[in-house]
Structure formats: C-alpha cells, structure tokens
Amino acid sequence: MDVHVTFGNKRVLRGASLAVVRGSLHVLLGPNGCGKSTLLRVLGRQLAPAAGSARTDGPISFVFQNPDHQIVMPTVAADVAFGLGRYTLPATAVRAQVAAALATVGLAAVAQRPTHTLSGGQRQRCAIAGALAQAPKVLLLDELTTFLDGGDQRGVLEAVRACVGGPDQVTALWVTHRLEELAYADAASFMDGGRVQVTGSPAEVAEHMRRLGARW
Amino acid sequence: MNSTRARLLCFAVTVGTSPARPAKEPLEARLLMSFLNLTSVPYSSYVPAPRTALHDVHAVIKQVWLLLLLLLLARASLGARFALAAATAALSAVALPPGLWRPQLRRLGGLAALLFVFTAIGADGVPPVLQPRSVPPGIEGLPGVSPAAGGYRYVILHLWLITVTRRSIALAVSAASLTFVALQSASLCLTTTPPEELAGALRTLLAPAGLLGSPVADIGLTLLLSLRFMALVFDEARNLALGLAARGVAWSQLGPGGSLQIAMRLIARLFANLMLRSESIAVAMTARGFAGPAAHVVHPMGDRPSSPLANAAALALLAGVAACIWSFS
Numbered sequence: 330m331d332v333h334v335t336f337g338n339k340r341v342l343r344g345a346s347l348a349v350v351r352g353s354l355h356v357l358l359g360p361n362g363c364g365k366s367t368l369l370r371v372l373g374r375q376l377a378p379a380a381g382s383a384r385t386d387g388p389i390s391f392v393f394q395n396p397d398h399q400i401v402m403p404t405v406a407a408d409v410a411f412g413l414g415r416y417t418l419p420a421t422a423v424r425a426q427v428a429a430a431l432a433t434v435g436l437a438a439v440a441q442r443p444t445h446t447l448s449g450g451q452r453q454r455c456a457i458a459g460a461l462a463q464a465p466k467v468l469l470l471d472e473l474t475t476f477l478d479g480g481d482q483r484g485v486l487e488a489v490r491a492c493v494g495g496p497d498q499v500t501a502l503w504v505t506h507r508l509e510e511l512a513y514a515d516a517a518s519f520m521d522g523g524r525v526q527v528t529g530s531p532a533e534v535a536e537h538m539r540r541l542g543a544r545w
Numbered sequence: 546m547n548s549t550r551a552r553l554l555c556f557a558v559t560v561g562t563s564p565a566r567p568a569k570e571p572l573e574a575r576l577l578m579s580f581l582n583l584t585s586v587p588y589s590s591y592v593p594a595p596r597t598a599l600h601d602v603h604a605v606i607k608q609v610w611l612l613l614l615l616l617l618l619a620r621a622s623l624g625a626r627f628a629l630a631a632a633t634a635a636l637s638a639v640a641l642p643p644g645l646w647r648p649q650l651r652r653l654g655g656l657a658a659l660l661f662v663f664t665a666i667g668a669d670g671v672p673p674v675l676q677p678r679s680v681p682p683g684i685e686g687l688p689g690v691s692p693a694a695g696g697y698r699y700v701i702l703h704l705w706l707i708t709v710t711r712r713s714i715a716l717a718v719s720a721a722s723l724t725f726v727a728l729q730s731a732s733l734c735l736t737t738t739p740p741e742e743l744a745g746a747l748r749t750l751l752a753p754a755g756l757l758g759s760p761v762a763d764i765g766l767t768l769l770l771s772l773r774f775m776a777l778v779f780d781e782a783r784n785l786a787l788g789l790a791a792r793g794v795a796w797s798q799l800g801p802g803g804s805l806q807i808a809m810r811l812i813a814r815l816f817a818n819l820m821l822r823s824e825s826i827a828v829a830m831t832a833r834g835f836a837g838p839a840a841h842v843v844h845p846m847g848d849r850p851s852s853p854l855a856n857a858a859a860l861a862l863l864a865g866v867a868a869c870i871w872s873f874s
C-alpha cells in the first residue's frame with residue numbers, strides 16, 4: 330500500500346501499490362533497477378519502508394536468482410529439509426513434507442543426488458522445493474530464470490505453477506524481465522520508476538507494454 | 546621401389562612440415578592449462594548409484610574403521626603396512642564401479658609412488674657433514690669391519706648421487722602407504738556415504754567431547770558446509786583461471802616475479818569473490834530460518850537405513866584385521 334523506500338537520498342520506491350489475488354501466480358515485470366527486488370524485500374519484511382505498509386499472508390518464503398547460494402546442504406533431499414531444521418518435527422513428518430515438495434517441482438527422482446551435480450534448472454527447482462517445504466502461504470520469487478535456457482525455464486515455471494493455489498491457497502509473486510513468461514501468469518503488473526504503473530490480466534499488461542514499445 | 550617411395554614421402558613430410566616441433570610453452574601456461582583441463586572437482590563426493598555393499602554400512606562404523614586403520618597402520622610392520630595399502634586398493638576395486646575406482650587409484654597411486662621415490666632417495670641420501678670422530682681403523686692397525694653375516698647391508702643402492710638405505714626404504718614405505726591408505730579410505734567413505742550421515746556420525750562420535758563443552762554441532766555443520774561448497778570454491782577458482790587464460794598473458798616476458806605477482810592478485814581476487822559469495826549464502830540461510838548450529842536440526846534424508854548384516858560384517862572384519870596386526874607386530 331503506497332510503499333516508499335529511500336536508500337540514502339535515492340528514492341527507490343515512490344508510492345508503489347500492489348494488490349495480489351490470494352492463490353494466484355502474479356508476474357511482476359519491469360526494467361532493471363526499477364525497484365522490483367526492493368518491493369519484494371518490503372513484502373518479505375526484510376526491509377521496513379520509510380512510508381506506507383505491506384500486508385500479506387504468512388509464512389513467506391523467498392527464492393533468489395542464484396540457487397548456488399540458497400542450496401546449503403550437499404544432498405538434494407537434505408537441502409529441501411533444511412528449512413524445517415528450526416522446528417523439532419518427527420522424522421516421518423519431515424520426510425512426508427520433503428517428498429511432497431520434491432514431487433511438486435518434479436525432482437523426486439534425484440532426491441538422493443549431490444546438489445552440485447544438478448543442472449541449473451534442477452538447482453533452481455531444488456531451491457523452490459526448499460521454500461515450499463516450509464509450507465508458505467506466499468512465495469516471493471526474484472528473477473529465477475535469468476540464467477536458464479528455454480527448457481530449464483519452462484521446467485521452473487511449471488514447478489511454480491504446480492505450487493500455486495491448492496487447498497492452502499498459496500500465492501506466488503514472480504519477478505522477471507522476460508515477457509514470454511506472462512503466458513504462465515494469472516495476473517500481472519508492470520513497474521517503472523519506483524511505481525507500479527499498471528496491473529491487470531496478462532493480456533492487458535502485454536498490450537500496455539507493447540504500447541510503450543517494449544521489444545522483448 | 547616401394548621403399549624409395551616411402552622414403553621420399555618420409556622426406557617430404559619432414560621437410561614440408563618441418564616446424565613440427567612446437568615452441569615450448571612456459572611453465573606457467575602449462576600449469577594453467579592443466580588446471581583448466583580438470584573436468585571435475587579433484588576430490589571424492591557422494592555417489593548414490595550404483596548402490597554397493599559399502600553403502601549399506603553405517604556411517605559410524607565407517608568412521609571407526611577410518612580411525613582404527615590409521616592407528617593400526619602406525620603400529621604395523623613394514624610388510625603389514627604394504628599389505629594394508631594393497632588391501633585398501635583391492636577393496637576399492639571390488640566395492641566401486643570401474644569408472645570410479647580407476648581414476649581414484651591412478652591419481653593416488655601416482656602420488657604415493659612419487660612420495661615413495663623421493664623419500665627413498667632423499668631420506669638418507671645426504672651425507673652427514675660431521676667429521677668422523679674416530680681414527681680410521683687402518684691407522685690403528687686393526688682390520689676393517691667385516692661384512693655382516695647373512696648378507697646384511699645398510700646401504701642398499703649407491704649410484705653416484707643417489708643413496709638408498711634400509712632406513713630410507715622403511716621411511717618411504719611408511720610415508721607412501723600412510724598417505725595412500727589415509728586418502729583412499731577417506732575417499733571410499735566419502736563416495737559411499739551421504740555427507741549428512743557422515744556429519745551425523747561425527748556428532749555421535751564427538752558426543753562425549755560435547756559433554757565437556759566442545760562445539761560439536763558447529764563442527765558437524767562446518768563439515769557439511771565444506772562438503773557442500775567445495776565445488777563452488779573450485780568453480781570460482783576455475784572461472785578466474787579461465788579469465789586469465791582468455792587474456793593470453795605473455796608469461797615468458799613476465800619472468801618469475803611478474804608471474805608471482807599475477808598469482809598473488811588472482812588469489813586475492815579468489816578470496817574476495819568467496820567472501821561475497823559466503824555473505825549471500827549467509828543471507829539465504831537466515832532467510833531459510835537458520836538461527837545458529839545449536840538450534841538447528843539436520844534431518845538426514847537417506848532413503849535406506851544401513852543393513853544389520855553389512856554392519857556386522859564390517860565390525861567382524863575390523864576385529865579380525867586388528868587382531869592380525871596386533872599379534873604380528
């Protein structure tokens with residue numbers, strides 16, 4: 330709600346407003362440096378805005394661009410279980426949760442593989458499974474496909490699609506600068522200059538960007 | 546007829562392609578290339594499939610094996626040391642698929658052989674610089690020391706500058722076998738045990754120290770993180786080396802001082818990059834709910850528990866080997 334963030338004397342968010350439908354996959358587009366990551370950090374409570382407020386469901390899980398930094402355990406299944414390490418849960422509950430998360434992102438077959446032997450897309454999906462195992466209500470996903478090729482990109486998007494909705498009404502906010510990923514969205518927003526310029530259906534946002542002359 | 550043609554051809558080839566001898570690359574460039582040619586991390590990591598008998602042994606038993614093997618090696622006679630090294634190699638060959646044990650043993654065998662040769666030559670090869678304190682026997686009118694009965698000779702080989710003695714051979718066998726057994730047994734353990742179970746076993750074995758206030762959880766987590774991020778460190782070093790290779794440094798013009806300077810700058814860059822990465826990793830770990838090793842449970846997610854049969858066999862074998870070495874030394 331009208332979030333303002335200032336770093337030093339640089340105004341990064343100038344009244345950004347964003348409403349996301351619960352249980353949907355919402356794509357947030359925008360040029361580099363327009364404040365998308367900053368907005369995510371405000372939503373994830375990692376950053377307190379100078380003015381304005383954020384209201385979201387909880388718990389929230391983050392997934393960042395580089396899976397190499399988020400995967401912290403040597404084996405896939407153990408890494409997915411890492412986020413559960415702060416709770417004292419019975420082993421069977423942990424196993425069930427990890428197995429479900431791995432199945433959702435399509436990595437059940439490589440559960441026992443060392444994480445450094447996975448492909449880039451598999452690593453990204455492993456990071457998503459790690460976030461998913463914590464049973465979040467909101468997934469904040471920041472430019473996951475920037476370094477991926479077509480096949481891996483589709484795999485990751487389908488994994489996120491599989492996470493969204495369901496009985497828990499999981500909501501995903503997907504930040505990207507690849508226009509073609511709108512095809513997977515329920516709704517979308519376009520951000521520029523520290524403000525959300527337009528929010529609507531993927532087709533509407535695509536149309537808006539075409540008018541702006543985007544050539545992606 | 547035929548032979549003249551062949552000779553002509555041969556001549557043509559030698560003349561036509563006479564600059565066939567390539568300019569000798571400087572050492573720095575060759576070192577860089579050999580590092581870049583390493584296709585994978587030069588250490589062993591867990592290989593889940595195919596599942597071998599060693600996968601079925603509990604991690605705690607494997608670690609006890611490792612520890613006792615080194616203790617036994619220290620106590621064993623020369624022959625037994627050699628036998629233990631051979632047994633370790635044989636076990637690797639039997640337990641692991643050829644694609645795994647062949648390169649492992651080739652690398653490590655080379656290292657052990659190198660160590661053997663250098664120790665054998667170097668350990669006793671330098672003549673003592675001390676003056677002899679005793680008068681030579683000839684002056685005192687005594688007969689020289691007669692050769693020992695049974696053909697005992699201290700100096701086994703003496704060729705120009707190379708001297709190999711009994712002591713240097715014993716040292717060489719010890720150094721080579723100790724290195725080989727220590728590294729290869731650890732490698733066997735690493736390839737057949739998930740790192741999370743290794744860390745769990747380490748915590749179990751260190752539990753008594755934990756009662757005395759040792760940070761057992763920290764040690765276990767450190768082991769896990771180093772096993773996880775070793776590949777990342779290697780990749781980072783590789784990327785820097787690639788950048789260096791792409792710049793095409795004229796090594797021969799730089800000289801050793803310049804090369805050293807480049808190497809130092811590269812190492813500084815490596816550490817700076819690794820620091821940045823570890824910061825990102827720390828942020829991600831915190832975002833995933835990590836609040837210190839003591840407060841964090843590492844859930845082992847292995848899909849199969851160890852087999853009681855394999856555990857019993859491993860323990861029995863351990864007892865047998867220990868008894869053998871003990872009684873023969």
Ligand SMILES: Nc1ncnc2c1ncn2[C@@H]1O[C@H](COP(=O)(O)OP(=O)(O)O)[C@@H](O)[C@H]1O
Nearest residue numbers: 336339341359360361362363364365366367368
């Ligand atoms: N911690 C920070 N301190 C200072 N400036 C920052 C910080 N984080 C981001 N910025 C600046 O804020 C702007 C928006 O950054 P960001 O939200 O990462 O953009 P995006 O993710 O849309 O590319 C950029 O100009 C960036 O330089």
Ligand SMILES: [Mg+2]
Nearest residue numbers: 365366471472
């Ligand atoms: Mg960003």
